[in-house]
Structures are given as structure tokens and as C-alpha cells.
Amino acid sequence: MAKAIVIGAGFGGIASALRLRRKGYDVTLIDKQDQLGGRAYQYRRETPLGTFVHDAGPTVITAKFLFDELFTMFGKRREDYVEFRDIYPWYRIQFADGSTFDYGGTLEQFEAQIAKFEPRDVEGFRRYLKHSKKIFDVGFTELGDQPFDKFTTMLKCAPALLRLQNYKTVYGMARKYITSEKLRRVFSFQPLLVGGNPFNTTSIYSLIFYLVHQPLLFGLVRRLAETAGTSLLVTSRQTLGMPEEFEFPLGPLDESEGAALFEDRARRARPELAVSEESLRALSRRLGGMPLALELAAARAGVQGLAQIEAAGWTAERDFGEALGIPKRQRSLDAVLRESLAMLPEDVRKTFFGLGAFRNGFDAEAALAVADAGPAKLDTLRRWSLILPTEDGDGSLRFRMPEPLRDVAGLGAARIHAHYFADLQKRKP
Ligand SMILES: Cc1cc2nc3c(=O)[nH]c(=O)nc-3n(C[C@H](O)[C@H](O)[C@H](O)COP(=O)(O)OP(=O)(O)OC[C@H]3O[C@@H](n4cnc5c(N)ncnc54)[C@H](O)[C@@H]3O)c2cc1C
Incomplete structure (x- = not known):
């Protein structure tokens, strides 16, 4: 195992050591003080009047998510170890x-x-x-x-x-x-x-x-x-943990809703479209009932038949959608997903790629065994709507990944695989 030495055990050093550990290094963390924490050192003084404790430095957690990320990297939840409290005044x-x-x-x-x-x-x-x-x-x-x-x-x-x-x-x-x-x-x-x-x-x-x-x-x-007497409805790609927030997950469309959406949009591109209800439902199934995937598919109906659309795969870069008023950055499912994935920590992204191996969904135990997906990672992926929880008949929870996302996950896994072997080749004498 490659070795790394980090000098200085302040927040910066601790975070670097953890990230290196996660990357598989054997890490030694050194500090000249007798405690971790650096500027966050806590001084204690025993006096005849009692023990006095002085916090040396930080009092306000400015970027909570950076702490959370370190715990998530190891499949843990920060809340289970450290409590952050709202106080007033800060100082x-x-x-x-x-x-x-x-x-x-x-x-x-x-x-x-x-x-x-x-x-x-x-x-x-x-x-x-x-x-x-x-x-x-x-x-x-x-x-x-x-x-x-x-x-x-x-x-x-x-x-x-x-x-x-x-x-x-x-x-x-x-x-x-x-x-x-x-x-x-x-x-x-x-x-x-x-x-x-x-x-x-x-x-x-x-x-x-x-x-x-x-x-x-x-x-x-x-x-x-x-x-201004206006009500604001603010939606977000993932939950933000704000007190004002109300979680209302939007599930995928069912087969008939998906078929109807596709047909409606496809007719805008080709009014004379004539396809059976059954093939529309099959397409909706194949696209996991994802509205954006259905709209992007429909955008191509002007120049492609249903069979071609279905055979095309969903990860290739393409630029249909202008006619339907779909914003440019959303005209490829792959691009939309890559934008979301880029915001996830690397190990959660890898877990997502690994979970793409499941064709018919998975439970927590299988997720952990196959893709190192502990509860914290599963929760992150759920909050990003990359996996969908479904209640099992017996009261336990299963998850599934819509089909187009599985395609993207498969591509991601293939990229990691290719990089690994390209690196290996370079390292060969
Ligand atoms: C009074 C005060 C209040 C603050 N309040 C806030 C706040 O409210 N919110 C906030 O976000 N930030 C706050 N900060 C800033 C925050 O504390 C620092 O940005 C942060 O702790 C720096 O972490 P670090 O790991 O980069 O460095 P440090 O914490 O300084 O860690 C460096 C470590 O390296 C060790 N070291 C140095 N040289 C050697 C050596 N040669 N060999 C071995 N070890 C060595 C030191 O002993 C130390 O432990 C505050 C700082 C102070 C001083």
C-alpha cells in the first residue's frame, strides 16, 4: 500500500489524511501538539478554583457540508458522531x-x-x-x-x-x-x-x-x-436541508402517462405519427417513465421512427429538442446526468456506477456487498433521485435505478475501467 505522511493535524490536515485514506493510502498524521485540531485546540487549565477550558479558535461552522462529506466518504453520518447546534448570537x-x-x-x-x-x-x-x-x-x-x-x-x-x-x-x-x-x-x-x-x-x-x-x-x-404579495415555489435538484424545505419526491410517470407524454410531444415534431399504444407503453417502460428522457426521445420523432429511437441508446450526445423549447443544457440526458454526477463526491459517484449492475433493483445488503453503498451513500443517491426507494410487500425497502440512469452508470463504470487499464499500461516499464 502506498504511504503518505500529513504534517499538521488541524482541520486541513485531518481532512487531507481522511481523503488520502479513502484513496487507499496508508496515512500517518503528525502534529507537534498533543491533540488534534490545530487552531481548534482546546486549552485546559487546572487551578485551585476549578478547571478552566478555553476554545482557541473556530466557533462558527461555515461550510457544514465539507464536514458531512468526510463522514459520507466512509459510509457514516456526521450526525451520529457530532452535533452542530444553532446558537444566538454567534458572538x-x-x-x-x-x-x-x-x-x-x-x-x-x-x-x-x-x-x-x-x-x-x-x-x-x-x-x-x-x-x-x-x-x-x-x-x-x-x-x-x-x-x-x-x-x-x-x-x-x-x-x-x-x-x-x-x-x-x-x-x-x-x-x-x-x-x-x-x-x-x-x-x-x-x-x-x-x-x-x-x-x-x-x-x-x-x-x-x-x-x-x-x-x-x-x-x-x-x-x-x-x-410583493407573491408566493414563491422554489424547487431544487436535491434537498438542501433548509428549515423552510418540504420534501415532495416526484416519482416517475407510469406507463400510460409516459406513453401519453411521448405521444403529445412527438406529434409536435411529426403530426401524422401513428404508433400502437403497446409500443408507446414499451418505450415509456424502457425510459423508466422519466419525463425528460421521454421529451428528448419525442424530439427526435420528426426524423426517426419508434424503433430507431428505441435502438439509439440514451447516453449519446445529441442536440434535438430545440423545437420543443428544451433548454440547451438539457438536450442530452447524458449531459444532464453528468452535471448532477459531477456534484457528488467521487466515491458516491463510483457507488452509483456500481449500482447500475442491478437489473431488477436491490436491497441495502446487496448494495453494500456489490457497490460499497452504506446507508449514507444510499441516502445521498436517493436525495439526488438517482435511485428510487420502493416499499416491499413484507415491509422492507428496495431500491431501483431507472433504465436510462443504468445506461449512464454502465458508461461510467466502463470509463473507470478504461482509465484503470490505460494507467496500468503507462506505469509498465
Ligand atoms: C480565534 C479564531 C477564531 C476562528 N473562528 C473561525 C470560525 O468561527 N469559523 C471558521 O470556519 N474558521 C474560524 N477560524 C479559522 C479556522 O480556525 C482555521 O482556518 C482552521 O482551523 C485552519 O486549519 P488548518 O488545518 O489549515 O491549520 P491549523 O489549524 O493552524 O493547523 C496546523 C497544524 O499544524 C501543526 N504544525 C505546524 N507546523 C508543524 C510542524 N513543523 N510539525 C508538526 N506539526 C506542525 C500545528 O500544530 C497545527 O496543529 C478561526 C481562527 C481563529 C484563530
Whole structure:
């Protein structure tokens, strides 16, 4: 087994060690301190008055999902080991003149604190929040896992970062939106926590502002909707774990619904379409009752017969669908699925590929044996609608993967297989 040594057992070191372990390395984690945690070290002092405990560093979990991911990698659930609690305030900022700012809580609580100092800054705070989302979208979502070891990578990102005014400092960004000097300090001191100086740390660090305040932005959207007397129905590809969320899984269409949808859409492409109800139902079955798969298939009816459509397979890149108004990024089932799969941790993706081996569904035991799919991975795949739970007659739960997804999973497994042998070939002397 290949060996790896990680020096430093802070959050960064622990996370690296776990990821290497998951990749099959024999890992040794070294630290000069006598405890894990790095800046999250906990100091204890025994005194005649009792034991005093001091938390050295972090108090606010800014990216919960990064912790969850580490547990999921090993088929565990973070909740079974560590509890994250909502607290208010996260911290109290005390100014020399005795005034205080209670940091944290809901949008309303934040705005009430801001208004105590300068009511006009409430609006600036909302604009700052929106700007930090843009920084977050580039700095975290797009670049968060990019290694900046090559000049060319940095060069590629430069235009986007410039547009977001990365030449401004964190303090400079706060000054742009906030007028009160005290509030500027409230919204810019955070780089101090990682040893940075707010007066010279690039404003890209303001992405932390969005990361921490994400729920507030949802609050802002909700308030805008309420003010306009509008109800918002927001749907998402996967559950987000928000308190406002209500899970309502949309199952596949049954055979006759699927057949009707296909026929309706196909007639738009070829009004004279004449096919038997039975073959339509068979196609709907073959496509697992997935509305998008049926629509994409129907889009091709103008130039292909049912037999050709069915024989074509569902994973090839193609560009039908414009006539039916299907957005470009959804015109290939393969592309849509690849977009979803790219957002999953690598090991969950591999599990998905492995589960594609089951033709007639599977139970938890078989999933674990064949594809290393423990309960946490199954739950992730279920939340992404990549597998569908079905109640068995005897009260136990089974899962199945719709047919088109199985095709994609098969292709994914074939890609891993091909990469493995290509690598092996390269390593041969
Ligand atoms: C007061 C404070 C509050 C903070 N609050 C938050 C917060 O609320 N939310 C948040 O997300 N972040 C917060 N942070 C930031 C967060 O704590 C750090 O970003 C994070 O802990 C850094 O982890 P790390 O693994 O990169 O580094 P570190 O935690 O610094 O770990 C480095 C480790 O390397 C070890 N080491 C160094 N040199 C050697 C060597 N030569 N040999 C062996 N071992 C070595 C050190 O002993 C240390 O254990 C806060 C930080 C501070 C200081």
C-alpha cells in the first residue's frame, strides 16, 4: 500500500489524511501538539478554583457540508458522531464606548443590530450580501478546489476575479457598502481569524461573508416575495436541508402517462405519427417513465421512427429538442446526468456506477456487498433521485435505478475501467 505522511493535524490536515485514506493510502498524521485540531485546540487549565477550558479558535461552522462529506466518504453520518447546534448570537462585538453588536441569527436580527448603529446601512448590508454571493460563486464554487500551482490557472481566473474587484481589500469592500465606521469593522474583521489583515487581505476573502450568511439571503428573497404579495415555489435538484424545505419526491410517470407524454410531444415534431399504444407503453417502460428522457426521445420523432429511437441508446450526445423549447443544457440526458454526477463526491459517484449492475433493483445488503453503498451513500443517491426507494410487500425497502440512469452508470463504470487499464499500461516499464 502506498504511504503518505500529513504534517499538521488541524482541520486541513485531518481532512487531507481522511481523503488520502479513502484513496487507499496508508496515512500517518503528525502534529507537534498533543491533540488534534490545530487552531481548534482546546486549552485546559487546572487551578485551585476549578478547571478552566478555553476554545482557541473556530466557533462558527461555515461550510457544514465539507464536514458531512468526510463522514459520507466512509459510509457514516456526521450526525451520529457530532452535533452542530444553532446558537444566538454567534458572538458579541464589544466596542470601547460600551456599545455592542450581537452577530448572527436571522435576517431580522441582523438588520435590527445594524439599525442600532446606522439605519441607512441596512440597505447597504443587503447589497454587500448580494455582492459576496457573486464572489462566492467564482471564488468558492468554481475555484475552491483548483490547485493554484500553475501560473496559467491563475491567469484563467484573472478576468472573473477582476470583475469582482478582487483588487479591493476586505475593509475596502465593507467601506463601499457600509457608512458607519463601527459597522465596517463588524463586517470586515473576519480575516483576523486566519491571521490576515482586513486592510490588505483581498476582498475575495469576503466570500466567507456569503458562506456564513447564505440562509440570510434566502430570508431576503422570502421578504421580497412577501412584500410583493407573491408566493414563491422554489424547487431544487436535491434537498438542501433548509428549515423552510418540504420534501415532495416526484416519482416517475407510469406507463400510460409516459406513453401519453411521448405521444403529445412527438406529434409536435411529426403530426401524422401513428404508433400502437403497446409500443408507446414499451418505450415509456424502457425510459423508466422519466419525463425528460421521454421529451428528448419525442424530439427526435420528426426524423426517426419508434424503433430507431428505441435502438439509439440514451447516453449519446445529441442536440434535438430545440423545437420543443428544451433548454440547451438539457438536450442530452447524458449531459444532464453528468452535471448532477459531477456534484457528488467521487466515491458516491463510483457507488452509483456500481449500482447500475442491478437489473431488477436491490436491497441495502446487496448494495453494500456489490457497490460499497452504506446507508449514507444510499441516502445521498436517493436525495439526488438517482435511485428510487420502493416499499416491499413484507415491509422492507428496495431500491431501483431507472433504465436510462443504468445506461449512464454502465458508461461510467466502463470509463473507470478504461482509465484503470490505460494507467496500468503507462506505469509498465
Ligand atoms: C480565534 C479564531 C477564531 C476562528 N473562528 C473561525 C470560525 O468561527 N469559523 C471558521 O470556519 N474558521 C474560524 N477560524 C479559522 C479556522 O480556525 C482555521 O482556518 C482552521 O482551523 C485552519 O486549519 P488548518 O488545518 O489549515 O491549520 P491549523 O489549524 O493552524 O493547523 C496546523 C497544524 O499544524 C501543526 N504544525 C505546524 N507546523 C508543524 C510542524 N513543523 N510539525 C508538526 N506539526 C506542525 C500545528 O500544530 C497545527 O496543529 C478561526 C481562527 C481563529 C484563530
